[in-house]
Amino acid sequence: xxxxxxxxxxxxxxxxxxxxxxxxxxxxxxxxxxxxxxxxxxxxxxxxxxxxxxxxxxxxxxxxxxxxxxxxxxxxxxxxxxxxxxxxxxxxxxxxxxxxxxxxxxxx
Amino acid sequence: xxxxxxxxxxxxxxxxxxxxxxxxxxxxxxxxxxxxxxxxxxxxxxxxxxxxxxxxxxxxxxxxxxxxxxxxxxxxxxxxxxxxxxxxxxxxxxxxxxxxxxxxxxxxxxxxxxxxxxx
Numbered sequence: 043x044x045x046x047x048x049x050x051x052x053x054x055x056x057x058x059x060x061x062x063x064x065x066x067x068x069x070x071x072x073x074x075x076x077x078x079x080x081x082x083x084x085x086x087x088x089x090x091x092x093x094x095x096x097x098x099x100x101x102x103x104x105x106x107x108x109x110x111x112x113x114x115x116x117x118x119x120x121x122x123x124x125x126x127x128x129x130x131x132x133x134x135x136x137x138x139x140x141x142x143x144x145x146x147x148x149x150x
Numbered sequence: 151x152x153x154x155x156x157x158x159x160x161x162x163x164x165x166x167x168x169x170x171x172x173x174x175x176x177x178x179x180x181x182x183x184x185x186x187x188x189x190x191x192x193x194x195x196x197x198x199x200x201x202x203x204x205x206x207x208x209x210x211x212x213x214x215x216x217x218x219x220x221x222x223x224x225x226x227x228x229x230x231x232x233x234x235x236x237x238x239x240x241x242x243x244x245x246x247x248x249x250x251x252x253x254x255x256x257x258x259x260x261x262x263x264x265x266x267x268x269x
Contacts, residue, residue, distance in 0.1 A: 043212075076255035078195075085245055085259040086187075086195065092253060129195055133254035138211035141195040 044068050044135050048142030054150045061117045063145045065130035070110050074134035077106055077115045080144075081126045089128075090115060117147075125149055152176040152258045154246050159263035164237055172229040172246030172260055180204075180224040183249035185256060186231050188242040196242075198231070200249060236267045 045068040055061045065075065073093035078086040088097040090106035093113055103118040117124055130142040158170040172184070185200035199210040201220045208220050217240075219232040229246050244263050247256035 074253055076253075078256075085262050086256075087259065088250075088255060088257050091250060091255045091257070097257065131195075131197075131255060136254060137197070137199065137209040139197045139200075139254055141197060144194045 043138060044071065044132050044140055046130055046132055046140050046142040048130055048145055050145060051143065052146045052148070054148045055120050056150045057120055057122065059120045061120055061124075061147065063115045063128050063130075063147075065108075065113045065115075065142050067111045067113070067132055069135070071132045071134035073109055074132060075106075075108070075113050076131045076133065077104075078129045078131065079124075079126045080129065081123075086129065120149075122149065152248065154248065154258060154260035156244060156246050156260045156263035159244065159265045161266045161268060162236055163269055164267055166236055167232070167234040168236060168265060170231040170233070170244055170246075170263060170265070172231075174227045174229065174246075174248070177248070179222075179227040182251070183254070184222060184229045185247050185249055186218075186220060186229075187245045187247055187256070187259075188240075189245070189262075190239075190242045193242075198244075200254065201229070233265070236265075238267050241265060241267050 047066045075093045077090040080086040094106045105116050128145045133139045153175045155173045162168045186198040199220050201208045221230045246260045248258040250257040
């Protein structure tokens with residue numbers, strides 16, 4: 043199975059700040075990577091697919107990048123509604139389509 | 151509007167079975183792979199498995215392959231998860247999700263259903 047190492051596990055940032063979350067795969071996943079946002083008490087929502095494609099309705103302050111084994115999610119100009127947990131998921135080599143352990147983003 | 155609504159959760163005794171359903175609407179159900187993901191309380195997401203459009207291909211995470219069975223009824227626009235030999239480690243919120251057309255990510259998720267395994 044491909045292992046996804048996500049960092050940091052938690053993050054505290056101020057409104058308007060730029061935040062970066064990273065995921066490292068145990069082998070090359072050829073940009074077959076998605077990012078999800080899960081707000082407290084809600085189900086996950088797709089943010090990014092294919093490493094850098096923005097899902098429908100997602101604000102442009104979210105962006106994804108990376109290749110090979112290293113990927114990142116960037117949130118520009120952090121808003122209060124961005125407080126959530128974020129998960130990466132690889133879907134290059136499955137089953138299983140493994141998720142990262144998650145990053146909990148809070149406001150400072 | 152894409153809508154996925156899970157049902158069938160609740161409290162179940164260890165060793166028993168339970169079947170979850172996911173009613174889909176707002177899209178052409180038989181054009182999409184569908185999947186299940188679970189989340190133990192306070193924990194991360196665990197991919198359970200996926201089923202293709204005509205049920206000819208079903209993939210499972212290896213550790214759950216002998217306990218869980220995914221199926222679908224395209225006439226009823228419904229996805230199922232049959233769970234057997236349940237243990238406390240299966241206590242979680244179970245989400246059904248639609249697989250994206252371009253790759254095996256999940257583009258829409260249900261609200262989830264809670265399953266608690268306890269005597």
